[in-house]
Amino acid sequence: MSGWHVTPESAAAYAADRLDEVEAWSTEAHVERCGACASLVSAAADPAILADVRARVLERTRSPARGFVRLTVTPAMGLAWLAAVAGVIVGVLLLDVLDATRLPAVLLVAPLLPLLGLALGCAPGVDASAELLASTPVSTLRVLLLRAAAVLLISVPPLLVVSLLTSAGPFLWLAPSAGLVALALALTTRLRVEVATGAAAGVWALLALGPAALQEAPPPALAPGAPAAWAALAAVCVALLVVRREHLDRVGVPR
Amino acid sequence: MEDPASDELLRRVAGGDATALADLYDQHAGWLLLRLQRRCADPGLAEEVLQDVFVSVWRSASSYRAGSAGGWLWTIASRRLVEGLRRAGRVPALAEQREQVSPGVDEVVLSELAYGDLSSALARLSPELRAVLQATVLDGFSTREASVVLGIPVGTVKTRAARARAELRAGLA
């Protein structure tokens, strides 16, 4: 706008309200259109207030990084679920401490806990937000893996403590836990999540619970060489899951 | 128009670039604050309005069409100021359309602002008349908004604005 520009002196005078009306008006009308003068006048304002407001404005532009965490949370994993996990673990501990001669119960029960968590976390009617979740572009595989990871994170540490207390080798149950969760997830590409977790639990009943009830010797699923086989199953199932992830959609949505 | 750098910053803000918002803030927040402080006795409110302005810039930069970035910022600020004053209870909120002051007069006055001969004419106006002229012409407030900002009834704004213009005309003639 012509040759009229704000000088450092007039900017200071404007800030201190020492300009007469016409000069002040001219300054205001001019800085709307002249970037250089805008900067000049801006430099005359109270820097403490500006810094304060600046921080508050920029705070509002921060993104919520809590999305990942929220995805793992489902209503089923609330206090009730945590209490149930704690109850099972205490029960198992008592059993094993009272009767140390038998096969440690922690070995039989531990692999089922993550499965239960997965079923409760993703089954229809349990996760009320599944309907909304299914209508969003977020990958279902990601959701399932995050939830499975959350379930494992919560249930594995206390089980580790128990198995150390009862001298039941942690790999004996950690490997089947991972194998069964992976199996359930792989089956979810074809079956409903509650059916898939049920099937995985059935496999465990067949290979471990049944034989353990019928005979004294440890069942083959808990034999010293079994962890390698379970780990192999987990690997195969994860590979299958990745290949078939196209079929993972609308998990937990009622039909 | 004369400030392509700010236009570019606003484009980047529209794309979600927070550093562009910070740069825009550093260039314009100061004069906006000073201008708000001159129009509002409550320093807390001026600060709050300033914050609102940049939060809503962040939100709606995509609705900005290239032109006068500073003018656009002041338009937002003036609306927020009126809202803030209403909230503060000076005048009950009115569901109302923003009415336009006849543009012809504004342009005449503004175009002559930068030149000398208006000075003496303005100086002869009473402070009350000058305040009304500033609100309706320079700041682009509607009559209702001006009544909120100045804390006087709508009718008074209208009569004072008419008198101010008449006296200016006479002074310039």
Added chain:
Amino acid sequence: MTVRVEDLVVAYRRSRVLDGLDLSLDRGVHGLLGPNGAGKTTLVRVLATVLQAAGGTVRLLGQDVSVREGRTHVRRRLGYLPQQLGYFPGFTVREFVEYMAWLKEVPAARVPGAVDEALERVDLTARAGSRMRTLSGGMLRRAGIAQAIVNDPDLLLLDEPTAGLDPEQRVGFRTLLRELGASATVLVSTHLVEDVASACTGVVLLDAGRVVFTGSAEELAAAGEGGEGDTASERGYLALLRGART
């Protein structure tokens, strides 16, 4: 055409809920009317890509939703308010809408602004910090609408959005609907004929899994002249249903 559905079939157990349904929708607000059990919610869920069709083709925003890539594309541009809104009771309103924005892949930097705007549009800014569990039915509905519009969708599906809203909120909601319809395709399922008459540009009438009428709100009102019912739209609704059934 944003919505193009041809010969859509959805079966539940042995019965066909939607039976050879055809529907084309473009920008504007469309009211989805029909008696209970007509298949309104089922149709909305298919369009929301939540329910898979047993037969027919569904193209939304130019994409085939039976293909995953098409579905993902549509879901980014979709707003959906289910009949039963699922939420985490411990979230605040802002957290809930933020979470949904995140799920819809709104660019992280834009999320706070988008959330503010959505809350403002449904007039929930004052309750942004309240926990979801403390909200009344009408507020929950509005929070649900806020999450639906937070990604500025091109296709907006609202299943019974006015349930639980008081008359004043209904009026506000209709104003919002008109605004949204200017830039997006909005389908509003409702059993309240008066919601449709005043805010919708188009009407889709469903009965027994089929579309029995599509037209403007005026055409709906004109269809029932001299019949029974309290308002013109209601008379049209009843007359059209009766006509479809004989």
